[in-house]
Amino acid sequence: MANISALDALADPTRRAIFQQLRRGPRSVTQLASAVPVSQPAVSQHLRTLREAGLVDCRKDGTRRIYSLRIEGLSELRSFVEDLWDDVLEAYRRPRRRPRKEEGR
Template sequence: MLEALGDGTRRTIFELLAAGPRSVAQIADGLPVSRPAVSQHLKVLKEAGLVSATAVGTRRVYAVDPAGLAAVRAYFDRFWHQSLAAFAQAAEGGATGNPVEERS
């Protein structure tokens, strides 16, 4: 998933879709790339599980896949929790790692 978002154009497409579902034409209208290029970027995002597509008439409308977004969030939350735990440990133990003495 992170590889898919590593490309600036794909990140922009993902951010556009976060605002709401869009067709390839709607996405391409806001970007300096062709519709075929947008389709290729959407294919990568879809394979990564970050977006889903729904047929609406002859068009495909793309949207952020909530399950994919949850997986990305869980990935980053893991680091957030580790960082908070390390901060709490440092705050309690000081720079030397010794526990802070309790005061009465």
């Protein structure tokens, strides 16, 4: 199994579109393929990457595979965004230095 981070997995626009579809609820590969502009085999490959990143779970339902978001897998994303937000807030709180005007102007 490849070691891919959630952020790396979601860097691809097609995987983000699949991820957005799964936010609405569990979907089969066929349902996902009808919602994104790539072939069903390509959707399967993207789902594999999302699974390896820990963002998606898969269960069998007869002959179909049903994919859903894995809430635990979102913790890396949440941590990243929280850290980023903390940095932004800290930078906002720091007093800004004004550039000194040049002498004679």
